[in-house]
Amino acid sequence: MNIAIYLDRIAQVHGERPALFLGREMVADYRGFRDLAARVATWLSAQGVGPGERVAIFMSNLPDYLIVQYGIWMAGAVAVPINAKLHGREAAWIIDNAGAAMVFASPGLSEALAEAGVVARILDVTGQDFAGVADCAPIAAAAERRAGDLAWLFYTSGTTGRPKGVMITHRMLREMALCYFVDVDQVSHADSALYAAPLSHGAGIYNIMHVMMGARHVFPPSGGFDEAEIFDLARHHGRVHMFAAPTMVKRMTQAAKVSGETGEGLRTIVYGGGPMYVADIVEAVDHFGEIFVQIYGQGECPMAISALSRAEVSDRAHPRWRARMASVGRAQSAVEVRIGDAEGRSLQAGEAGEIMVRGDTVMPGYWRNAQATAKTLVDGWLMTGDVGVMDADGYVTLHDRSKDMIISGGTNIYPREVEEALLTHPDVQDVSVVGRPHPEWGEDVVAFVVMRDGVTLDPGALDAHCLDNIARFKRPKDYFEVPDLPKNNYGKVLKTELRDRLKEMEND
Ligand code: AMP
Numbered sequence: 001m002n003i004a005i006y007l008d009r010i011a012q013v014h015g016e017r018p019a020l021f022l023g024r025e026m027v028a029d030y031r032g033f034r035d036l037a038a039r040v041a042t043w044l045s046a047q048g049v050g051p052g053e054r055v056a057i058f059m060s061n062l063p064d065y066l067i068v069q070y071g072i073w074m075a076g077a078v079a080v081p082i083n084a085k086l087h088g089r090e091a092a093w094i095i096d097n098a099g100a101a102m103v104f105a106s107p108g109l110s111e112a113l114a115e116a117g118v119v120a121r122i123l124d125v126t127g128q129d130f131a132g133v134a135d136c137a138p139i140a141a142a143a144e145r146r147a148g149d150l151a152w153l154f155y156t157s158g159t160t161g162r163p164k165g166v167m168i169t170h171r172m173l174r175e176m177a178l179c180y181f182v183d184v185d186q187v188s189h190a191d192s193a194l195y196a197a198p199l200s201h202g203a204g205i206y207n208i209m210h211v212m213m214g215a216r217h218v219f220p221p222s223g224g225f226d227e228a229e230i231f232d233l234a235r236h237h238g239r240v241h242m243f244a245a246p247t248m249v250k251r252m253t254q255a256a257k258v259s260g261e262t263g264e265g266l267r268t269i270v271y272g273g274g275p276m277y278v279a280d281i282v283e284a285v286d287h288f289g290e291i292f293v294q295i296y297g298q299g300e301c302p303m304a305i306s307a308l309s310r311a312e313v314s315d316r317a318h319p320r321w322r323a324r325m326a327s328v329g330r331a332q333s334a335v336e337v338r339i340g341d342a343e344g345r346s347l348q349a350g351e352a353g354e355i356m357v358r359g360d361t362v363m364p365g366y367w368r369n370a371q372a373t374a375k376t377l378v379d380g381w382l383m384t385g386d387v388g389v390m391d392a393d394g395y396v397t398l399h400d401r402s403k404d405m406i407i408s409g410g411t412n413i414y415p416r417e418v419e420e421a422l423l424t425h426p427d428v429q430d431v432s433v434v435g436r437p438h439p440e441w442g443e444d445v446v447a448f449v450v451m452r453d454g455v456t457l458d459p460g461a462l463d464a465h466c467l468d469n470i471a472r473f474k475r476p477k478d479y480f481e482v483p484d485l486p487k488n489n490y491g492k493v494l495k496t497e498l499r500d501r502l503k504e505m506e507n508d
Contacts, residue, residue: 003151003170003208004073004142007034010214017189017214020063023221024236027063030214033070038138040071046136047121049101051076051143054153056095056103056120057200058082058113060223064125065199066207068104073151076143080153080165081200085489088112094155095120098165098367147171152205153367156299165367166299168205175334175360176304177208183307183332184293185241185268192216192237196225196244198489202273202303203243210241227255234265241268246276247491249292253284263288268310272296272303274492275398275416278326279423281313290314296328296398300382304332304361306396326420327395328388335359339390344378349392352399352412356381387414404495406435406443413445413474415495421469422447422476425462427455432485432493433476436502447476448498450484457481 007030010017015031028036049055055072057079059065072079080098082091084106095103095118102121105113110124123129145151151170155163181187193210195218197203207217218237220229225248234240244252249271256263266288271281272295285292294308308329315321331337338346339353347353362382365373376383387405388398399405399414406413415433422431430450435443451457459479466475486497 001147001170001174002073002076002142002145003173004037004070006208006212007037007070007074008142010211011035014189014214018216019214020066021192021216021218021237022063023219023233028067033067035138036067036133037070037074039133039136040068041074041139041143042136043133044071044075044077044102045139047102049075049077051145052078052150054078054080054098054100056080056082056091056098056100058084058086058091058095058103058109059106059125059199060084060109061195061199061219062106062223063217063219064106065204065219066217068125069199069204074139074142076145078150078153080155081204082155083198083200083489084109085198088116088118092116092118094163094165097155098153145170147174148364154201154299154302164369164372166302166363167365167367168302168363172302172304172361172363173205173208176205176302177212179304179307179332179334179361180206180209183309184270184295185310187213187215187241188239189214191239191241191267192218194218194220194230194233194237194240194242196220196230196242196248202297205302206243206270215241225251227252228259231256231259231261231263234263236265238265239267240265241270242266243270243272245273245491246271246280247274247487249276249284250280253280253287256287263291266291268293270295272328275419277420277423278322279420281325285314294329295332296396298384298386300363300376300384301335301357301359301361304334305355305357305384306330306337307332308395323391323397324395327391327397329396330394331396332361334361337390337396338381339388339396340381340383344381344383350389352387352389355384355386355388355396355398357384358382404434406433406445408435408438408443408445408473409441411473415445417470418445418447418466418474418476421466422449422462424469425465427452427458428462429453430485432495432498434495434498434502436478436499437506444477445474446478446480446502448480448482448485448501450482 011030011034019030019033020027152168154166292313293310296306297303306329340356358381418433429452433447436446438444486494
């Protein structure tokens, strides 16, 4: 089963439905979208790209992205999405590792690849090379593929080391999309998916359920994340769904509070990909209403480990609403989730251990990396590397990645708990807590803090706030004020960089 058949099917009966938009302007209806993708498929086949071969996409978020991605799938080939913010050399490494014969690139990005000495053929989507596509006849139907065949080769962002290629099959994508309807949200053809997060990541496969239902796909002309543009497009199109990293949600709330924006037209914001602090989601729900759903996933099980429903994100009547809101919800329908000890044995409710996942949305392994696969897939279970607990009702709460956990005087301290507490202080805008090597305690707790505009750091006040909210031994021993936190392209805080800063301070 080729995931592109959903585009074929919707175009057969609802070809006239609006499909692709650049801002407010329609670029193609479903017939046009399918037709363009099918021409790309013919063109690729004519260039000798056969089923199973890899074709990379190094493009910014524009409608061409989806046309190219579906064209690759229709040809039976494998799409290799590369974040457009990566350096040319980093992209070149991925293209080489994937063994991609070709790479579609946006203008500007194609030069970066050429400079990095990429051997694969580079196709500037606006250039001469690609002009012949329009003359190709569209292929009649998406190429035959088995559900277990590779569809998307996704390189994990990783905050350290070389990225690994996660093999994502057509089955995984289909199951992820079907779970969305059960566990996350309903979609109707009157809805619009707005792409403000990079399509090279989760947002790039979150189009599938919108294609299945014949909804609109809206690309902000800025090609990125701009709060005012999102509010404007949401108001214009209405019934907008979007995926947003927690930092984007926070920025949207702050911008809306300043401008008086109500978020009209925003129907659903699915957030995930990093920790959402309770104080931030409470503020977001207070401002925008019941529009938020949380998902927890990772490249190895994209968007599909657990979900916290719209009602649960908003419900404050339940006696344990705070704990639930701090959780990532319950297992999605395609998977089983359990918490394991160091040997992978199941732990009891409430005990902390590694989160393990098994099911149809879990990867079959890493691309050409048997060693890493064997470490990550154990007896059919995905070892997520995330530490967490599950309560008696099945709600999973993530602590921190094992390497981020602080061990001070033999006691485990989860930075997230300390961060949650500090974020409830009105002067704190953003915070990240890390461990600093300590001769006596092993590690002690240190906080990097971004203060709200116009206030300066008062360590005494923050310490008093911690004393009111968390155990004494978890309090940071030092606070450092920073203008902002180092984050990767997906908004995840780079704790390794903060730990390096501490080492440098030590050496000074
Ligand atoms: P990536 O593979 O780059 O998508 O990163 C996946 C990692 O992001 C997971 O293993 C978690 O550590 C983190 N993550 C994803 N979703 C959430 C969430 N809803 N809450 C907290 N952390 C999350």
